[in-house]
Amino acid sequence: xxxxxxxxxxxxxxxxxxxxxxxxxxxxxxxxxxxxxxxxxxxxxxxxxxxxxxxxxxxxxxxxxxxxxxxxxxxxxxxxxxxxxxxxxxxxxxxxxxxxxxxxxxxxxxxxxxxxxxxxxxxxxxxxxxxxxxxxxxxxxxxxxxxxxxxxxxxxxxxxxxxxxxxxxxxxxxxxxxxxxxxxxxxxxxxxxxxxxxxxxxxxxxxxxxxxxxxxxxxxxxxxxxxxxxxxxxxxxxxxxxxxxxxxxxxxxxxxxxxxxxxxxxxxxxxxxxxxxxxxxxxxxxxxxxxxxxxxxxxxxxxxxxxxxxxxxxxxxxxxxxxxxxxxxxxxxxxxxxxxxxxxxxxxxxxxxxxxxxxxxxxxxxxxxxxxxxxxxxxxxxxxxxxxxxxxxxxxxxxxxxxxxxxxxxxxxxxxxxx
Amino acid sequence: xxxxxxxxxxxxxxxxxxxxxxxxxxxxxxxxxxxxxxxxxxxxxxxxxxxxxxxxxxxxxxxxxxxxxxxxxxxxxxxxxxxxxxxxxxxxxxxxxxxxxxxxxxxxxxxxxxxxxxxxxxxxxxxxx
Numbered sequence: 001x002x003x004x005x006x007x008x009x010x011x012x013x014x015x016x017x018x019x020x021x022x023x024x025x026x027x028x029x030x031x032x033x034x035x036x037x038x039x040x041x042x043x044x045x046x047x048x049x050x051x052x053x054x055x056x057x058x059x060x061x062x063x064x065x066x067x068x069x070x071x072x073x074x075x076x077x078x079x080x081x082x083x084x085x086x087x088x089x090x091x092x093x094x095x096x097x098x099x100x101x102x103x104x105x106x107x108x109x110x111x112x113x114x115x116x117x118x119x120x121x122x123x124x125x126x127x128x129x130x131x132x133x134x135x136x137x138x139x140x141x142x143x144x145x146x147x148x149x150x151x152x153x154x155x156x157x158x159x160x161x162x163x164x165x166x167x168x169x170x171x172x173x174x175x176x177x178x179x180x181x182x183x184x185x186x187x188x189x190x191x192x193x194x195x196x197x198x199x200x201x202x203x204x205x206x207x208x209x210x211x212x213x214x215x216x217x218x219x220x221x222x223x224x225x226x227x228x229x230x231x232x233x234x235x236x237x238x239x240x241x242x243x244x245x246x247x248x249x250x251x252x253x254x255x256x257x258x259x260x261x262x263x264x265x266x267x268x269x270x271x272x273x274x275x276x277x278x279x280x281x282x283x284x285x286x287x288x289x290x291x292x293x294x295x296x297x298x299x300x301x302x303x304x305x306x307x308x309x310x311x312x313x314x315x316x317x318x319x320x321x322x323x324x325x326x327x328x329x330x331x332x333x334x335x336x337x338x339x340x341x342x343x344x345x346x347x348x349x350x351x352x353x354x355x356x357x358x359x360x361x362x363x364x365x366x367x368x369x370x371x372x373x374x375x376x377x378x379x380x381x382x383x384x385x386x387x388x389x390x391x392x393x394x395x396x397x398x399x400x401x402x403x404x405x406x407x408x409x410x411x412x413x414x415x416x417x418x419x
Numbered sequence: 420x421x422x423x424x425x426x427x428x429x430x431x432x433x434x435x436x437x438x439x440x441x442x443x444x445x446x447x448x449x450x451x452x453x454x455x456x457x458x459x460x461x462x463x464x465x466x467x468x469x470x471x472x473x474x475x476x477x478x479x480x481x482x483x484x485x486x487x488x489x490x491x492x493x494x495x496x497x498x499x500x501x502x503x504x505x506x507x508x509x510x511x512x513x514x515x516x517x518x519x520x521x522x523x524x525x526x527x528x529x530x531x532x533x534x535x536x537x538x539x540x541x542x543x544x545x546x547x548x
Contacts, residue, residue, distance in 0.1 A: 353437050381432035391444050397547035
């Protein structure tokens with residue numbers, strides 16, 4: 001695994017420098033547009049300041065910001081035991097030093113992501129929709145994919161480059177907007193400078209338009225490669241490529257849009273949460289390889305769960321383009337042959353109603369509802385803001401008690417974590 | 420979710436035989452999220468048929484309630500020819516509100532609940548009310 005990690009570190013550094021350079025150059029040009037030579041200096045320092053500040057913030061609290069933005073809630077084992085079991089299983093398989101924290105996003109759109117700057121301090125977030133639509137094998141595939149991101153230090157890389165990209169986007173956005181609305185700075189009383197001003201303005205506009213695009217393409221190109229690698233690692237960990245393949249298929253077939261995802265966080269998810277219709281540029285500018293291609297590669301794997309098997313399937317799916325190595329050389333030549341495994345037997349088909357109920361229950365549990373079952377069989381799902389301590393069952397008129405203590409603890413937990 | 424009629428009164432969720440209903444313990448009204456009526460009837464086709472019978476009633480003077488999901492004022496819907504039942508529907512399609520007994524009346528209006536399966540289930544659920 002070390003070569004993978006080192007390769008990622010070097011790549012991260014290169015990307016980091018290139019993007020940083022991009023940002024500073026943009027700062028200089030925008031600055032000199034507004035204030036001449038002196039302004040260039042200011043622009044440089046402002047850009048540097050934004051970058052520095054955002055990097056510090058993202059290093060120390062990037063993961064909690066992302067989790068907060070995605071409306072992910074920390075959950076206990078009881079909310080979804082299977083999820084915890086699968087995470088623990090994959091944690092052991094991947095040799096992660098600590099159990100990642102587990103979060104659930106109360107949203108019906110199936111998706112997942114991982115955050116954390118080191119493998120010791122990582123978190124995995126999955127949506128309620130993912131848990132209610134996937135079976136155990138599929139869930140395992142998704143968790144293994146996320147685990148690989150943590151293990152390969154992809155998360156740190158994505159956070160930092162995401163922050164840099166964000167700074168560039170913000171700077172050029174603000175500049176272009178101010179041009180649009182304010183018409184820019186008029187240099188009055190200095191007619192000689194008019195032409196220089198004009199050139200500066202054109203350069204600044206071109207920079208402001210090109211920088212974010214270039215930065216994005218660079219960021220996306222590398223992030224796509226990481227997705228393949230994480231898929232390959234997931235196959236290695238689960239020894240069952242069909243699990244991840246069918247999970248991806250279900251995710252891509254979902255008609256839901258993930259409400260809490262946006263352009264900034266889209267790259268983190270296992271599959272692009274923002275569905276865009278009929279976009280030609282999609283291949284160039286997406287953080288993820290086309291999902292159909294990922295599925296085709298996974299389904300093309302035969303003979304074994306080693307990295308070489310994934311690379312072979314990749315090459316045959318990609319045809320002429322497939323000669324690029326997505327797996328570092330040392331991983332290709334593994335000593336042990338890892339065999340594929342059979343599907344686990346519990347492939348029960350859930351009814352549609354059951355799926356809807358499971359999804360609803362999960363969302364309620366995440367939102368601190370308490371579940372009470374009356375002796376007559378009626379189930380009650382009580383919201384956290386329910387005031388009464390007891391109520392009578394509308395079916396059998398038995399008096400049921402609201403577990404007030406449990407409600408309070410649940411509210412307490414989310415308060416503490418919320419802070 | 421708060422009861423649109425009683426306000427500040429959280430509704431609790433009841434589940435029996437995979438049927439789920441948001442219920443206000445105070446006014447005994449019922450809220451059905453979008454799609455729940457179809458699940459209750461056990462048939463998307465029947466549900467659509469019933470929903471197509473719904474007519475917006477502009478003449479109604481009944482007090483307008485707010486949708487518990489989006490907070491926008493709901494519109495009045497009249498169902499049936501003989502016994503006009505007035506229910507509330509969210510304009511944004513979030514769901515339907517039935518005052519006590521109205522859901523049973525609406526289902527009685529339809530001709531599809533032949534063996535009274537849905538009606539019996541509802542009666543069973545609110546036996547004590």
